[in-house]
Amino acid sequence: MTAELSSNDRVNLLEFFKAVARRDGLTAAERTLKLSKQQNCPNPKAFIEEVERSFSFWGTSEGDAVHPAECMHQLLEQVRRHKVNIDGNVCTVMVTTLVLEGWQRKLDPDYNVMKTLQTLLFKEDWAKSLQYTIEGLMAP
Template identity: 85%
Template structure:
């Protein structure tokens, strides 16, 4: 939704999501060839990002995929038009230190979403401003990943992030990844 449509449903909970799978009836032409379709209800709370916020958040996600703490911290500091972080240098250093740990064998055991949550804790502690729409997107992303983890614990979200964002032709990669996620 975010990368292709610049649209985020900001009220994601099980009551607002339906999964529809076409029935295999020989007399009817199957509209979706049995692949499930996600239907979002109650889109009263949504978010869109400005072009600069979208590019900055995308760069932040890429930094996560590359385990690049400095860039992730700098992008995070850019997620507000009015940044009031009292000590950006300390924030950047602390984020870099965390990313260095996450790149070790012990750190590899930490789930990527736990890394994102730890980054958000550093944001809070260092009083880094994040604009509301961007924050909505980040929280919604965490909620969706939590559902994904419950539905398929073996699914590697970091691998998908790396596949999506670090390939030269990310649009083709996105299409491939989405097709891979859909049931046959």
């Protein structure tokens, strides 16, 4: 699978993944709504509220037992149910990320991908390196 993302899409997607890593439902929902040039979600407020409730649960001790990939699957189900548009290229990157995470889970079920994601996204030098790598791989 290949995709070409605009600079704006790369920023939105990176901020979306940061919000997921922080378990920040409001920002994740808002960034999701920005992942399409033409958003046709009939009720963005309801979508945001539902995503915030989900992220609030995932941040509890009971919710911590839910694997991050399952959280992403639930988020994508909310996207479908609320008719949130996500541009094809962005969706390709998201689905590819989930596929890779699934392979990683089969290869090493004890590996904590969320901890690694948090480390990579929030260390300034790693974030710059990751942004540089993404821009190099996806440059128009």
